Amino acid sequence: MDILQYLPFDLPHPALLLAGVLEGTVLAAVLALTALGLSLVFGIMRVVNVAHGEFYMLGAVLAWFVTTWVASVTGGPPWLGFAVALVVAPVVVGAIAAAADWLVLKRLDYDPEATIVATIGLLYIIQQLALTFYGPDARPVVAPFDFRVQTPYFGYSGYKLVVVGAAIVLMLAVWLVLTRTRIGLVMRATQYDRETAQAFGIPVDTVYAGVFALGAGLAAIGAVLIVPIQQAHYLMGGDPLLLSFIVVILGGLGSLKGTLVAAVFIGLSDGLISTLYEPTLAKILATLLVAMVLVFRPQGLFGARAA
Amino acid sequence: MTRSILLHGLVLAALVALEPVLSEYHHGNLARIMVLAVYAVGYNMLFGYTGLLSLGHAMFFAAGMYGCALLVRLAEWGVGPAFAAGVVCALAAGVVVGFLALRTIGVGFMIVTLMFAEAAHLGILYYNDYTRGDEGFTIPQAIRTVAGLDLSDTTTRYFAALALFAAALIASAAVVQSRTGRVLVAIRENEDRVRMLGFDPFRYKLFALVFSATMAGAAGAAYAVLFGYAGASFAEVQYSILPLLWVLLGGPGTTLGPLLGTVLMFYLIDYASGTIMPGLAALVEAQTGIAAPGLASAWLLMVGLALVLLVLFAPRGLLGVVRARMVPWLP
Amino acid sequence: MVGTMCLAQRPTMTVPIEQLSATGLVKDFGGLRAVDVDAFALHAGEIRAVIGPNGAGKTTFVGLLCGRFPPTAGRIRFEGRDITGMPAHERVGLGIAYTFQITSIFGNLSLYDNVALPAQRRAMLDGGGDVRARAMAALKRVGLADRATEIASAQSYGHQRLLEVAMGLALGPKVLILDEPTQGLADSEIAAFIDLVREVARETTILLIEHNMPVVMALAERITVLDRGRILAEGTPEAIRADAAVQAAYLGG
Numbered sequence: 001m002d003i004l005q006y007l008p009f010d011l012p013h014p015a016l017l018l019a020g021v022l023e024g025t026v027l028a029a030v031l032a033l034t035a036l037g038l039s040l041v042f043g044i045m046r047v048v049n050v051a052h053g054e055f056y057m058l059g060a061v062l063a064w065f066v067t068t069w070v071a072s073v074t075g076g077p078p079w080l081g082f083a084v085a086l087v088v089a090p091v092v093v094g095a096i097a098a099a100a101d102w103l104v105l106k107r108l109d110y111d112p113e114a115t116i117v118a119t120i121g122l123l124y125i126i127q128q129l130a131l132t133f134y135g136p137d138a139r140p141v142v143a144p145f146d147f148r149v150q151t152p153y154f155g156y157s158g159y160k161l162v163v164v165g166a167a168i169v170l171m172l173a174v175w176l177v178l179t180r181t182r183i184g185l186v187m188r189a190t191q192y193d194r195e196t197a198q199a200f201g202i203p204v205d206t207v208y209a210g211v212f213a214l215g216a217g218l219a220a221i222g223a224v225l226i227v228p229i230q231q232a233h234y235l236m237g238g239d240p241l242l243l244s245f246i247v248v249i250l251g252g253l254g255s256l257k258g259t260l261v262a263a264v265f266i267g268l269s270d271g272l273i274s275t276l277y278e279p280t281l282a283k284i285l286a287t288l289l290v291a292m293v294l295v296f297r298p299q300g301l302f303g304a305r306a307a
Numbered sequence: 308m309t310r311s312i313l314l315h316g317l318v319l320a321a322l323v324a325l326e327p328v329l330s331e332y333h334h335g336n337l338a339r340i341m342v343l344a345v346y347a348v349g350y351n352m353l354f355g356y357t358g359l360l361s362l363g364h365a366m367f368f369a370a371g372m373y374g375c376a377l378l379v380r381l382a383e384w385g386v387g388p389a390f391a392a393g394v395v396c397a398l399a400a401g402v403v404v405g406f407l408a409l410r411t412i413g414v415g416f417m418i419v420t421l422m423f424a425e426a427a428h429l430g431i432l433y434y435n436d437y438t439r440g441d442e443g444f445t446i447p448q449a450i451r452t453v454a455g456l457d458l459s460d461t462t463t464r465y466f467a468a469l470a471l472f473a474a475a476l477i478a479s480a481a482v483v484q485s486r487t488g489r490v491l492v493a494i495r496e497n498e499d500r501v502r503m504l505g506f507d508p509f510r511y512k513l514f515a516l517v518f519s520a521t522m523a524g525a526a527g528a529a530y531a532v533l534f535g536y537a538g539a540s541f542a543e544v545q546y547s548i549l550p551l552l553w554v555l556l557g558g559p560g561t562t563l564g565p566l567l568g569t570v571l572m573f574y575l576i577d578y579a580s581g582t583i584m585p586g587l588a589a590l591v592e593a594q595t596g597i598a599a600p601g602l603a604s605a606w607l608l609m610v611g612l613a614l615v616l617l618v619l620f621a622p623r624g625l626l627g628v629v630r631a632r633m634v635p636w637l638p
Numbered sequence: 639m640v641g642t643m644c645l646a647q648r649p650t651m652t653v654p655i656e657q658l659s660a661t662g663l664v665k666d667f668g669g670l671r672a673v674d675v676d677a678f679a680l681h682a683g684e685i686r687a688v689i690g691p692n693g694a695g696k697t698t699f700v701g702l703l704c705g706r707f708p709p710t711a712g713r714i715r716f717e718g719r720d721i722t723g724m725p726a727h728e729r730v731g732l733g734i735a736y737t738f739q740i741t742s743i744f745g746n747l748s749l750y751d752n753v754a755l756p757a758q759r760r761a762m763l764d765g766g767g768d769v770r771a772r773a774m775a776a777l778k779r780v781g782l783a784d785r786a787t788e789i790a791s792a793q794s795y796g797h798q799r800l801l802e803v804a805m806g807l808a809l810g811p812k813v814l815i816l817d818e819p820t821q822g823l824a825d826s827e828i829a830a831f832i833d834l835v836r837e838v839a840r841e842t843t844i845l846l847i848e849h850n851m852p853v854v855m856a857l858a859e860r861i862t863v864l865d866r867g868r869i870l871a872e873g874t875p876e877a878i879r880a881d882a883a884v885q886a887a888y889l890g891g
Contacts, residue, residue: 048414107619112414113360117555117618120362120548124611131601132588132608234601242425245418284429291422294415295407486758486769493755496744503704503738505730505759505809 015153016276022151024271026160026229029167030222032263034240035247036171037218039259042248044191044211047110050119051100052219053241054126055093059220060141060232061134062089067141079144082228089224090217096126097216098209105212106205123237130234138236143228163225170221171260174214178256187211219244242283243270246290252300262300311562311638315480318563319473326465334461340566340573341468342529343549345475347557347565349522350550355559356483357515358495362417362547363424364523366404369431369542370397371524376537377437379446386446387453390528397524401517409512421544428542443538451535464533471529472566475522480562480638482518491515492560523550545607552610555617558626562638567625572613580606656715657682657843658703658734658813663712665698665867672698673867675712680813685835685844687854690864696847697739699864700815703845704736705729717812731763733812737805737819739847741798745791752790752801753777756808776808780834796827803834813843820850832856855879 038052063085070081100122108114145162148155178184190197190207198204219240223232230236247266251258266286273282293300322341329337346368353359374396378384384392408419431438438444451458458464482488490511493501498508531537540546549572550565557568588602621628630637658680665673673695680686688696702709705726714722721729730736735756744752753773761767777783780800785793790801799819806814816835820828828850835844835857848854854861854875861878863870871881878884 048418104615104619113417114618114622116360116362116414116417117551118615120551121611121614121616121618124607125615126611128601128605128608128611132599132605133597133601135600136604245422249418278433280429280433284426284433287422287426287429291407291419291426294419294422295410298411298415489751489755489758492747493744496746497742499706500738500742500744501755502727503706503730503736504756504805505727505763506755507725507727 020272024268027271028264028267029164031267033222034219035244037215038244039248041215051122053237055216056219056223056240057237059089059223060227063224063227064232078142082144090220093220094213094217098213101209101212138231138233140231141227338465338468341472344566344569346526347550347553348475349519351554351565353519357491361420363420365546366424366427367397367520367523368527370400371527372531375528376531386532393528398521401520405513405516431539441539446535558624561626564626579609655682664710666710687846687858687861694864695867735806735809735811736815737802739817743790750786753808760810776804780804815845817847
């Protein structure tokens with residue numbers, strides 16, 4: 001006799017559950033990268049970058065341009081164009097971000113409210129320029145390689161698992177840079193006290209531009225990794241922005257460890273819920289949760305106390 | 308005080324006088340602008356006078372719009388009572404959101420309001436069976452009447468919009484020139500000092516937020532009644548950003564700034580999407596040969612540019628500059 | 639009923655009334671103990687100065703008294719009533735006014751609007767009253783009445799400090815806490831300021847945080863010396879001047 005039939009709800013089929021966990025892991029990996037960028041920018045510069053999702057979108061759109069161009073010029077295999085995109089997209093997006101920092105945010109003296117309004121403006125500018133030159137269509141990028149991993153129930157895209165690995169490696173790299181290098185020390189000193197850092201000869205303006213570029217670049221890399229799975233579209237920045245906000249806030253504003261824990265939690269639960277249940281309802285609950293966390297527990301659910 | 312009454316009276320009189328001379332196109336536009344300006348007037352009370360930047364006012368606009376339109380559609384209420392119910396919905400939403408969101412300050416307040424509004428927007432999409440989601444639904448012309456007046460008639464609609472705008476303008480001018488208004492401005496300038504002068508800032512901020520939400524809701528309900536449509540796009544983030552933009556452009560903390568900003572931005576966007584952008588697209592393609600497939604429809608670029616330029620170069624807005632340079636008594 | 643009980647009692651009193659007092663008052667910031675005061679009492683009608691080296695916790699201490707931050711431990715009483723958990727704005731309503739160390743006027747408003755705010759609050763608390771007359775009276779007391787319509791941020795630093803005091807006066811307080819009021823003033827302005835405080839003290843208890851020792855010696859009837867958050871000594875100006883511990887910690891340094 002099957003005892004499961006007495007459960008008050010339908011247990012999802014193990015295959016569905018596994019698919020949900022796998023999809024959730026991929027989402028969590030890319031989300032962690034993107035949210036890490038947002039978190040760095042907030043943590044060090046105290047800037048809430050509403051345009052973060054557009055840097056992500058820009059990374060995906062650039063990946064399409066670069067892979068298409070490389071394929072047409074060299075006729076090489078998909079991995080070649082993808083490798084070029086993986087370098088070019090974050091560098092270009094980072095340069096655009098640094099320019100935005102220098103042209104706009106710095107001139108506002110990083111006033112929190114003014115910078116939020118300005119980054120909303122940047123959001124529309126970047127998004128509409130993408131619409132202008134990339135157009136309104138969604139376009140796919142071919143995965144750099146194609147192999148399938150066999151699970152007990154179904155074959156699963158090996159590329160997606162590589163995405164997870166790549167995201168982990170990149171986050172480890174960021175963590176090493178922040179904790180083990182002089183650049184990381186300079187960043188942390190700037191985060192701790194901007195005026196004192198300046199007095200000690202740290203070029204705060206350069207650090208800020210660099211951090212803003214790094215944050216945008218991380219979003220762009222996340223997007224390049226995802227674009228063989230999801231197509232590139234000029235409106236694709238909205239969801240990662242919302243999810244990154246959720247992650248960064250639940251993790252504790254400016255707390256990197258909290259951001260990673262929250263990214264895994266949100267990525268997995270979003271993957272599971274979206275696969276098994278109603279994604280809109282999940283998003284409603286997540287946004288309300290974020291609002292309540294900010295109201296009642298501003299230091300976040302997973303993070304240490306924010307400064 | 309008398310100068311201020313005269314100025315507001317003149318503006319309202321000008322709006323009355325414009326009615327018979329406007330072409331049908333501008334006539335419809337101005338009716339729409341006046342309804343949206345009510346939204347901006349409400350936003351200004353919170354942002355311009357009290358210094359609280361909400362990124363979620365679309366939820367109040369939507370609360371008014373859906374509170375009204377759903378009662379008409381599902382419960383077959385008349386548009387008059389349904390309008391009132393819409394306003395009450397927005398007021399109630401303002402109280403609830405205020406009690407929660409006002410526990411936070413600065414960036415926290417912006418994100419909390421943004422998240423609540425996003426939840427409201429998603430909620431409208433989720434209850435698609437009732438709201439019909441992005442597609443929305445119309446309110447038939449035949450039932451858009453109040454006390455025998457046909458609100459779909461263009462002249463009636465114009466004066467209904469004007470009456471609502473006049474009420475909002477007068478209410479807001481009365482508040483900002485009252486003692487309460489003085490406290491609101493002081494909170495914007497230095498909240499800690501206001502507390503140490505014995506005022507409870509929370510109560511005043513809650514008042515400003517509820518006032519603002521009620522105005523937004525009145526605008527949303529009026530939009531549904533006068534233009535016969537309710538749709539989820541009015542609950543999107545963009546509809547929270549627009550009143551911010553209108554107020555920033557016209558002049559935060561000036562009573563007439565919201566109207567000025569709404570008029571200018573409405574026509575700028577209208578002109579941009581109708582003429583500038585398609586023209587630009589043709590020019591770029593003809594001159595450079597670079598394909599710009601989306602340029603013709605990229606009118607939101609104007610919104611982005613306006614936000615960045617305003618916050619960089621004119622954070623006091625047009626009437627703010629006028630007040631600082633020429634007319635110090637401007638309310 | 640409000641506002642009269644502490645007036646002009648000083649000359650006739652033999653045992654002073656404890657108007658504002660604190661016991662076991664502790665404030666920690668992170669791991670740091672900023673304030674640790676076993677017992678403190680401000681007597682009705684006196685002018686009390688709080689002195690101490692930089693970082694002694696003076697501003698934090700008076701901040702606890704007027705409710706700008708909650709204490710970590712301890713009780714605060716005002717006129718026999720426990721006000722430890724009372725929010726700052728309600729304490730102001732009871733009659734405890736605070737003027738800021740860093741000038742904290744409303745720069746974009748006129749001088750009149752700056753003092754009209756506290757005047758308006760007083761009128762609300764009293765259930766009525768002429769806001770305009772009260773506001774103008776406060777400006778007049780500090781000598782700024784003829785500048786009422788000018789914008790606050792356009793005033794000289796000395797005038798801004800006076801406006802700050804006028805805002806406190808317009809509240810009609812029973813206790814006026816002045817946080818380094820003479821900081822940055824010219825000598826001539828300081829002399830006028832001493833006269834002003836003496837005049838105000840006739841009807842209001844004054845708690846004065848001050849670095850300028852001549853001002854302290856000219857005004858204070860009693861002095862409380864804070865050092866590293868604790869009360870090091872308390873007494874008349876003469877006694878404090880003679881106190882060896884105080885000299886070591888502060889005056890002699």
